Amino acid sequence: MSNIARFPLYDLHCHTRASDGLLSPQAVVQRAVDMRVGVLAITDHDCVTGVSAAQQAAIDQNLPVNVIAGVEFSTVWENHEIHIVGLNIDIHHPVMTGFLAAQHDCRQTRAEHIAERLEKAQIPGALAGATRLAEGGVITRGHFARFLIEQGRADNFAQVFKSYLARGKTGYVPPQWCTIEQAVDAIHHSGGCAVLAHPGRYGLSAKWLKRLVAHFREIGGDAMEVAQCQQAPNERTQLAQYARENDLAASQGSDFHQPCPWIELGRKLWLPAGVEPVWERFPELAPVFECAER
Structure with missing residues (x-):
């Protein structure tokens, strides 16, 4: 039995070209193997x-990798965009397919409105450009950012969001996403585990972050991401405490989108002592989360 089989490295949050990642699903899987990710x-x-x-x-x-069926839903809570990850979902369940269709319609409408705002700012062709860059996948603000960089409007993602796509800027359109409750419900109906994604990235004060985590637990959330590749000092320890206080399992994920020096599949993914890993909390998920002998 290989070390990966006995001690699999879990990366439970990543993106492909199907949304705003730069690599194909096949390339992401191969890169995961190269980085010794087992699940x-x-x-x-x-x-x-x-x-x-x-x-x-x-x-x-x-x-030598087990690939979990998952999704990352965009939701709105208290005027903040909050992301909810679904793990081990049935992608063909009618509740899931219907919910995904509704989310797709929201994204398409938002994309059209972003393009209209950019058009008024004398930046034509944004929708066509974002659609081209999405290559048939879901259109996100990331695709608009890449288009604007192509047009010479900024040098990198940080600049383009700061100037055009962040709240209050020319191309910003307030999202009309579903609620956290609706996302969790769809995940549960499809047999999945609902995870609060990257809680430390929403710019919330400690008081509001505690409220978010408590609300997520109250409406039936199962776990929260505690470990990411890049985190502020002591963030991992603090998130682990919130998970314990709210009886939430702990998850980990790189939120990988493309190869870069800071965020990589499997990098720095470990859970602090005292939390219960999501793959241990739910025995029914064990056949999926358990890396088979090879």
């Missing part, structure tokens, strides 16, 4: 079209 969740934004291709790639190439 990988494909969690594209409001879509699951990359899941089957990723799982099939692992099977066809006999790769």
